[in-house]
Amino acid sequence: MKRIILIGSGNVASHLGFALKKSNYQITQVYSRELENAKKLAERLGADATNKFQALTTSDLIIVSVTDAAIAEVLDELNDVPIVHTSGSINLAIFGDKFEKFGVLYPVQTFNKNIELDFLETPICIEANNTEFENELLYLASCISTKVVSMNSSQRKQLHIAAVFASNFSNHMFTLADDVLKNAQLEFSLLLPLIQQTIKKLEDNKAKNVQTGPAKRKDMAVIQEHLNNIQDKDIRELYTKISSHIIKTHE
Amino acid sequence: MKRIILIGSGNVASHLGFALKKSNYQITQVYSRELENAKKLAERLGADATNKFQALTTSDLIIVSVTDAAIAEVLDELNDVPIVHTSGSINLAIFGDKFEKFGVLYPVQTFNKNIELDFLETPICIEANNTEFENELLYLASCISTKVVSMNSSQRKQLHIAAVFASNFSNHMFTLADDVLKNAQLEFSLLLPLIQQTIKKLEDNKAKNVQTGPAKRKDMAVIQEHLNNIQDKDIRELYTKISSHIIKTHE
Numbered sequence: 363m364k365r366i367i368l369i370g371s372g373n374v375a376s377h378l379g380f381a382l383k384k385s386n387y388q389i390t391q392v393y394s395r396e397l398e399n400a401k402k403l404a405e406r407l408g409a410d411a412t413n414k415f416q417a418l419t420t421s422d423l424i425i426v427s428v429t430d431a432a433i434a435e436v437l438d439e440l441n442d443v444p445i446v447h448t449s450g451s452i453n454l455a456i457f458g459d460k461f462e463k464f465g466v467l468y469p470v471q472t473f474n475k476n477i478e479l480d481f482l483e484t485p486i487c488i489e490a491n492n493t494e495f496e497n498e499l500l501y502l503a504s505c506i507s508t509k510v511v512s513m514n515s516s517q518r519k520q521l522h523i524a525a526v527f528a529s530n531f532s533n534h535m536f537t538l539a540d541d542v543l544k545n546a547q548l549e550f551s552l553l554l555p556l557i558q559q560t561i562k563k564l565e566d567n568k569a570k571n572v573q574t575g576p577a578k579r580k581d582m583a584v585i586q587e588h589l590n591n592i593q594d595k596d597i598r599e600l601y602t603k604i605s606s607h608i609i610k611t612h613e
Numbered sequence: 614m615k616r617i618i619l620i621g622s623g624n625v626a627s628h629l630g631f632a633l634k635k636s637n638y639q640i641t642q643v644y645s646r647e648l649e650n651a652k653k654l655a656e657r658l659g660a661d662a663t664n665k666f667q668a669l670t671t672s673d674l675i676i677v678s679v680t681d682a683a684i685a686e687v688l689d690e691l692n693d694v695p696i697v698h699t700s701g702s703i704n705l706a707i708f709g710d711k712f713e714k715f716g717v718l719y720p721v722q723t724f725n726k727n728i729e730l731d732f733l734e735t736p737i738c739i740e741a742n743n744t745e746f747e748n749e750l751l752y753l754a755s756c757i758s759t760k761v762v763s764m765n766s767s768q769r770k771q772l773h774i775a776a777v778f779a780s781n782f783s784n785h786m787f788t789l790a791d792d793v794l795k796n797a798q799l800e801f802s803l804l805l806p807l808i809q810q811t812i813k814k815l816e817d818n819k820a821k822n823v824q825t826g827p828a829k830r831k832d833m834a835v836i837q838e839h840l841n842n843i844q845d846k847d848i849r850e851l852y853t854k855i856s857s858h859i860i861k862t863h864e
Contacts, residue, residue: 373825430835451835470807472825477814483806511803520797523839523852524790528804529811530826531855532783537820537862539775546771552762553779554815555734556721560780561812563728564805569788574624574723575781584681584702588774596858601774603854604782607847611788 363422367391371399373473375427381481381506415439450522453515465490485509577608614673618642622650624724626678632732632757666690701773704766716741736760828859
């Protein structure tokens, strides 16, 4: 499995392509509906670009890394070839009975096209329709990551939900903190050591066991004082809901 | 200001005591309502322990590091002496007109008694009732931290609210992720590289600008699929509320 076609040119496709190229895999073609997008990524990968499925050549593996909603229509256009998608949410069953070897290669990470990351540290979850192909995928994944695990579609979906809480929702908490600070003419950098320590604790402790703050202490006076001083109605509501849930789950 | 009395023996008092001792300040006494608690901390600081306000001796500074609700009653018991509290929420005005020199020394950090941290990286916010005392506090703070800033009570309160979002609430998101994973027999460690990358992005980017995930993409199919697969009603409600707010604020 040395010659790979990438379908998609978004955040995941890009970082996966960079990591594979670094490990001496050859990305032969990049497909995107928008030829310009395909070209941009293909250029960085030394690949050909296309926006036509008929133009796809022979390869050892096709990686479909498009939005969940677009996966089914992409599969419709492809002939039988070893194939994976990279989605956390989509069941293996989406491949139907058209392909002989199909699977999933889901990297547990938050990807932004222009922000570098260490792919070797990114866990990759593998699933396949048979053991032989699973082993091929495990090998490929182990060339770009030191943390490769097999799991089924149902576990992967729960992992994806957990990842939304751990990354997207925690990042939204940082966004709300930034909003609050901006109104007080304060710099977000004041919070960075606090945030870093919050994360550092997770290396050796369960998050629940190291919770701190007014809700954990059931300090209703501070909570009320905070609510009185949050101007934005939506942010106030989120403060209330999350505090209530911390109180309820730390009894 | 070399001889310091600590009122309180909790997470903040402990870490502040350790940091001051390390910088060659002398903690002469530790007061706690529970003598046993005072003794435990005093022993680590080479200080005397007491649970009686009358037993407090002369000092250059008293640091009141107790729960917000207990500050006023502590102040009632003390005679005039240079004094600070360490709360993010409590206004400087709580000192009334009894003290000649009073102020605030608020460390922006999440403290757990038994988890070490680098106090030098912890921002300290200073406020005082006059410039001379403010300068004394700025100097003291600069001996234990490289990040010392002056701010007023109203800014400090907003910073404290922001800190709750950035630390307590993000930590609760990690707790919820852990709950979801546990039900799927998956290890929390699978999420650590994702969480670390989420934080790393904040060093050079605004949180809002690097948001990813289904809510940011307005991918309602994934969101609905996630909601269908979250068993716990409360967690499902938080998923809904936070996703809606991400969608609303990323238009």
